[in-house]
Amino acid sequence: MTTLPLALKLANQPCLVVGGGEVAWRKIQTLLGSGARVVVVATFVSEEVREQCSAAGIRVHERPFRDDDVAGALLVVAATGDxxxxxxxxxxxxxxxxxxxxxxxxxxxxxxxxxxVNRGPVTIGISTQGTSPTLARRLREQIEALLPDSLGPLATYLGGRRGQVKEALPESHARQKFWDHALDSELVDLVATGQIDRADERLSEMLTAPVKAGIVSLVGAGPGDPDLMTLKALHRLQRADVVYHDKLVGAGVLDRCRRDSRRVDVGRRSGDGVDVATRQASINSRLAADARQGMRVVRLKGGDPLVFGRGGEEIAWLAEQGVPFEVVPGITAGLGCAAIAGIPLTHRDWAQSVRFVTGQVHRDTHPDWPELAKPDQTLVVYMGLRALRRLCERLMGAGAAATMSAVAISRATLPGQRVVPGTIGDLGDRVQEAALEGPLTTIIGRVASFARMDRP
Ligand SMILES: C[S@@+](CC[C@H](N)C(=O)[O-])C[C@H]1O[C@@H](n2cnc3c(N)ncnc32)[C@H](O)[C@@H]1O
Structure with missing residues (x-):
């Protein structure tokens, strides 16, 4: 970062604008909006700007700029066009x-x-450090669309109650928790609808009642692109005290966590000697222990937490232990893969159902191969990179045609995503030739012939 965003109090502060055209006028208006005392120096001042300055009581010196004009000014704007x-x-x-x-x-x-972006006392400044004003404007439009008008009155209301809350809760951590809780409560709607007396009653009640206990949120991070997370997932990340995440969750998603949240990577490491059951037991007890201490715990998993993610085991454990939990769904990898490759998972003529299956077939599991080999459906195969060849062979052995379309998609929605089309007869070779790496998902069925490789 080469610039520091800083909010300046300009009320009654001397500011100089050099220039008297349309651009200068826009800057003058911005400065006036902050209450600045503006002086204008310009050799040429348009008729319109002269009139507007006179109406706003701004002193205008129609002469060339002199170096000592800037003396005493807090901020100067050079908008001459020269x-x-x-x-x-x-x-x-x-x-x-x-x-x-x-x-x-x-x-x-x-x-x-x-x-x-302005909502009463809430002011958001967006800077691209001069690299792209158009991008900054776009971002402003997006943020404008996200923020309700009621944010201004809410900020004013909260500002007016800070003293009361500080007195009731002198300890800063307790206060932060209280405010977080308050912002998740109906207090926000009461203020937004102008029911200030009722909001005050509710605030007083919340100050006397203990703040809610901790909770574990099982959150789906989606297939990789952070923009594919749900708003609720984002909200949970931004409120979390601690985030336990899998290896598959990338930096782009983790960057969206609250800055001071604790992040713990509980992903599997090859060669660390910890067996799956022991690791899971340790994760379970850490989740429960943190929630019992009143923390907002996020268990963050790639895709959807309840699709091949052991989310079911964690839920069962938390329920057994009486720990409050919730599940925030995510876009599962199979859906992300289909979207980037342009594959419809169902099709009126070609696929009447979709099956999400795992490519990790163990000795003690016995998939119904003839059922999986049926042509009028789509198979979405997770975790199948190493077992891809064997899986295709088993499907062919169970009656699927070697010409059945199949597509391997790696790193879907992430930089470096790849789409390799083929058939179940040759996909193993193609994936090897293309040196695809995980995470990789394979889509098998007639619909796979829709795959487009020219997607960005
Ligand atoms: C342990 S499973 C977790 C699945 C996850 N819960 C979900 O709903 O997507 C991991 C597998 O998901 C698939 N996967 C996850 N992210 C992917 C991505 N960006 N592109 C392709 N496949 C992905 C791969 O098959 C990977 O082996």
Whole structure:
């Protein structure tokens, strides 16, 4: 990061705008919105800007810029449209150690105006450090769409009750917990609908009742691309005190966790000598122990927690132990793979059902191969990289045609995703030739012939 986002209090502070055109006027308006005392210096001032400045009570000096104009200003904006004049303003600011924004020239600016989203006292500034104002505007639009108008009144309400809560809960951790709890309660709706008296009653009740005990949230992280997580999953990550995650969960997803949350990788390590049952037992007891201490625990799993994810075992354990839990579903890998490869998992003519199956077939499991080999369905095979060849052979042995379409998809929705199409007769060779790596999922059935390799 080469710039630091900082919120400046500009009320009554002297700010100088050099320039008198449309761009300068936009900056003047932004500064006025923050209560700044604006002075304008420009050799040319458009009629419109002159009128608007006069209406806003702004002093305008119609003359060339002089270096000492910047003296005493807190912030200067160079918006002349003339690079030579802007450079002069920038030099003067450097000399007088005044912050300067040169419009459309991030390199010579010591201050930049972020794209702003405003909801009352809540202000969000978006900066791309001058790399792409268009991207910043796009992000602003997306954030605008996400934030309700009621956020402003809510922030004002909360600000007005901080003293009361601080007095009741002097300890800062307890206070943070209380506020988190309050923001998940009906208090938010009461304020949004203007029922302030009822909101106050509820707040007082919550201050006297103990804050809810901890909970374990089994959260699905989706197939890899963090944007494919659900809003609820994101919400849980941002509130979590501790996150126990699998190896498959990538950095892109973990970056969305609350900054000060504890993150624990409980993924399997080859060669660490810990057997599966022991590892699972240790995870189970850590989840329960943390929740009992009142923590918000997230058990984060790739895809959906209840699809080939041992989520069922964790739920059973938590229920047995009386630990509150919830499940937040995620997009399972098979769906992510189908989407990136453009494969419809069901099709009116070709596939009337879908089966999610594991490629890890153990000696003591006996899949119904003739059933799996039937042509009018789609098989989505998880964890099948090593066993792919054997799986295809078993299907052919059970009557499936060697020409049945099959597609291997690796790292779906992640950088480096690959789609390798073939048939059950040759997919093993193709995957080997392409040197595909895990995680890899295979989709088998007539619908696999839809696979498109030209997807980004
Ligand atoms: C232990 S299972 C977990 C499945 C997960 N719970 C889900 O719902 O997707 C791991 C398998 O999921 C599949 N998988 C997970 N992420 C994938 C991805 N990004 N691309 C392809 N396959 C993936 C692979 O078959 C991998 O071996």
């Amino acid at each position: 690079p030579a004049v802007n450079a002069g303003v920038q030099r003067a600011c450097e000399e007088h150690r005044v912050l300067v924004n040169c419009v459309d020239d991030a390199e010579h600016s010591t201050a930049q105006f972020p794209a702003i």
